[in-house]
Every structure is written in structure tokens, then in C-alpha cells.
Amino acid sequence: MADILYTYKDSVYANITNKCNCRCTFCIRFVKDGVGDADTLWHQTNPTLTQVLDAIRDFDFSGYNELVFCGYGEPTCQLDILLEAAAYAKREKGLKIRLNTNGQGSAENGRDIVPELAKVIDSVSVSLNAPSKEEYEAVTKPLHPDGFEHMLEFTRRCREEIKDVRWSIVDVLPEEKIERCRALSKEHNIPLKIRKKA
Ligand code: SF4
Numbered sequence: 001m002a003d004i005l006y007t008y009k010d011s012v013y014a015n016i017t018n019k020c021n022c023r024c025t026f027c028i029r030f031v032k033d034g035v036g037d038a039d040t041l042w043h044q045t046n047p048t049l050t051q052v053l054d055a056i057r058d059f060d061f062s063g064y065n066e067l068v069f070c071g072y073g074e075p076t077c078q079l080d081i082l083l084e085a086a087a088y089a090k091r092e093k094g095l096k097i098r099l100n101t102n103g104q105g106s107a108e109n110g111r112d113i114v115p116e117l118a119k120v121i122d123s124v125s126v127s128l129n130a131p132s133k134e135e136y137e138a139v140t141k142p143l144h145p146d147g148f149e150h151m152l153e154f155t156r157r158c159r160e161e162i163k164d165v166r167w168s169i170v171d172v173l174p175e176e177k178i179e180r181c182r183a184l185s186k187e188h189n190i191p192l193k194i195r196k197k198a
Helices: 049-058 075-093 105-109 114-118 133-140 147-161 175-188
Strands: 005-008 011-014 066-069 096-101 123-127 165-170 192-195
Touching: 011 049, 011 075, 049 075, 066 075, 075 096, 075 105, 075 114, 105 147, 114 147, 123 147, 133 147, 147 165, 147 175, 165 175, 175 192
Parallel strands: 011 066, 066 096, 096 123, 123 165, 165 192
Antiparallel strands: 005 011
């Protein structure tokens, strides 16, 4: 099986599913198999809850204080495992929990999932990718109609209930688009993180 937990820079990441409801044109999954110390992040079959909990139980988190749900897929596509595993890591390992997400989780699960996330997630990073509906949908290719609006509403709800929430973009965007992302961030009062390309 592929690595469920892997380290990259200063954090431990949990790769709980390869399912995803977007088809981003830049997705690293279509470029290479692994990230950080993981040889491959493609699961033959997606892990079970027991396998994820065992991986967290057996991992030596010395020197780390945060677990990030991210990986080769969208964690909210496997919401049941995400919630259980986050609660377990918090309770048993005393870790802070971050969710990196495409923001389609409520559309995917057919309900507002933010109250459930708020019980176990300390911070959320939502991929903004682009500053307008047309540009977002062209680059992210969400499977749910109105993906841009779903992402906006999800982020807004996270900001209400979880507080430590940001949008992220990568610094490869042209400066003009970055400026419009900054304006969107200001308009919606969502902090914007501009990441360096990995
Ligand atoms: S949301 Fe993430 S995993 Fe899904 S296609 Fe986009 S970059 Fe890849």
C-alpha cells in the first residue's frame, strides 16, 4: 500500500484517499508519484479507517506538533475517515489538525459539513487557484456544477466556525491575477497565502 503518513518539510501529512472531485490542470498527481519522503502516494485501494488509525498510532510524531490532511486526493471525499482520524490524532497524540482542501466538501457530501469539521480541525487552507469563476473552473475543473460558488461558501462558513482559515495560491500566477486574488481576499475577509511552487 502507498504511504498513508509522510513528512514534507516541517509537517506530517495524512494521505487518506486518492478520490478527488476536481481535475486541476496542474495537479501534481499527474506529474509524479510521491512527495517528500513518500515513494508513492497512489493507493492500490484507498485505506480503511482502521489502517489510517493504525498508521497514526504507530507514527513517531516527535518534533512535530501538527498533522495535515492533504495528500494525493481530496480529504473531504472521505469525510467519515477524515473526522475520525482527526479526532484520534488530536486525542491520542495531542496534535493540531490542519485541513488542506479544494473547498468542494459540502457540495460533495450534500450538506454543510463545516460544523462537523469545526469539532476536530484547527485550521483550514482552501485552494483558491484563480480570482474569478471562469478562471477557477477552467483551471480546477470541479465535478460539481458551480464549483467556484461552493468553494466561496465553504470558505466563508469555515471562517465563521473555525476562524483560522486561509485561501492559498501558488506564486506561478501572473502578478495581475495575484492582485485580483488579493482583492477577493480583502472583499471576503479571508487571508491569502501565496505559496512558493514546490
Ligand atoms: S483538488 Fe488537489 S488532488 Fe484534486 S485534482 Fe486538484 S490538485 Fe489534484
